[in-house]
Amino acid sequence: MHTIAITNQKGGVGKTTITAHLAVGLANRGHRVLAIDLDPQGYLTRHFGLKEELYRGEIDNIALHLTNSGHGDPTDLIVTTDEDIDLVPSNYDMRGVADALSNARNRERRLQNVISALPGGSYDYVLVDSPPNLGVLTDNAILASRRLLIPIQAEDSSLDALEMALDEIEEIEAAFGIDVDILGIAPNLVPRDGVAESTLETIRSTPGLEELVLPYEIRKRADIKYAMRRGETLYAYNDDSDMIPVFDRLAADVERSVN
Ligand SMILES: Nc1ncnc2c1ncn2[C@@H]1O[C@H](COP(=O)(O)OP(=O)(O)OP(=O)(O)O)[C@@H](O)[C@H]1O
Numbered sequence: 001m002h003t004i005a006i007t008n009q010k011g012g013v014g015k016t017t018i019t020a021h022l023a024v025g026l027a028n029r030g031h032r033v034l035a036i037d038l039d040p041q042g043y044l045t046r047h048f049g050l051k052e053e054l055y056r057g058e059i060d061n062i063a064l065h066l067t068n069s070g071h072g073d074p075t076d077l078i079v080t081t082d083e084d085i086d087l088v089p090s091n092y093d094m095r096g097v098a099d100a101l102s103n104a105r106n107r108e109r110r111l112q113n114v115i116s117a118l119p120g121g122s123y124d125y126v127l128v129d130s131p132p133n134l135g136v137l138t139d140n141a142i143l144a145s146r147r148l149l150i151p152i153q154a155e156d157s158s159l160d161a162l163e164m165a166l167d168e169i170e171e172i173e174a175a176f177g178i179d180v181d182i183l184g185i186a187p188n189l190v191p192r193d194g195v196a197e198s199t200l201e202t203i204r205s206t207p208g209l210e211e212l213v214l215p216y217e218i219r220k221r222a223d224i225k226y227a228m229r230r231g232e233t234l235y236a237y238n239d240d241s242d243m244i245p246v247f248d249r250l251a252a253d254v255e256r257s258v259n
């Protein structure tokens, strides 16, 4: 079982979009995939068309499992989406988790414990969609996965955001004595204009990043937004989209990089 977190503390760069499409892309390659929505905003849950009933429901939910160690069997949290991806949905209660954990023991290891309580061998990939900030939830995502995919948007502020993300990863590596593997930095929302292209070139030629930035981009496509609004991925919404082969390639690259 390979656990991968999709992280970047910068908001709106495509973490949730990439988590959803990578989940379906990996499933299409024959893998059993579990997606975990660790963002209190619950956008991944909504992306799979499941928002209201589960997110607003006062039911057993991931927040309880993160705040109370040994709360119960996390398998009970899993729902299957219309696109046949297993999902641990977010919940409104996730808003209080960072505060609730602020002085708790092992607060950064809660997700790791939840994932290791899942029945062994049931999934090939666990994908964790992270919230847009550095904090205990993102730390939990990094510690539970140790493999990261970092979406970026090709704009001037991306380099600063990336540096901050890489610093945080180094701090976590040092604090917990672990190695974190960056599978790739994925450029997303790339418009067809010279500015984005030249920004990407700068990022790609920055020492330390050359090897990490994927050699292809996810372009800005209205269909991606429309699909999300309908609670679907492009795979369900418009299989003819020119971004489908790109998401397929991402899934193939992720598969290769973990093996
Ligand atoms: N390649 C793309 N083309 C067009 N729209 C996109 C693309 N990628 C993402 N979007 C849209 O941009 C918005 C932000 O994307 P997304 O929610 O995936 O980012 P995020 O990093 O998860 O955001 P947050 O930080 O709030 O969690 C969404 O409305 C999404 O549908």
Ligand SMILES: [Mg+2]
Binding pocket: 015, 016, 017, 039, 043, 044, 129, 130
């Ligand atoms: Mg998101």
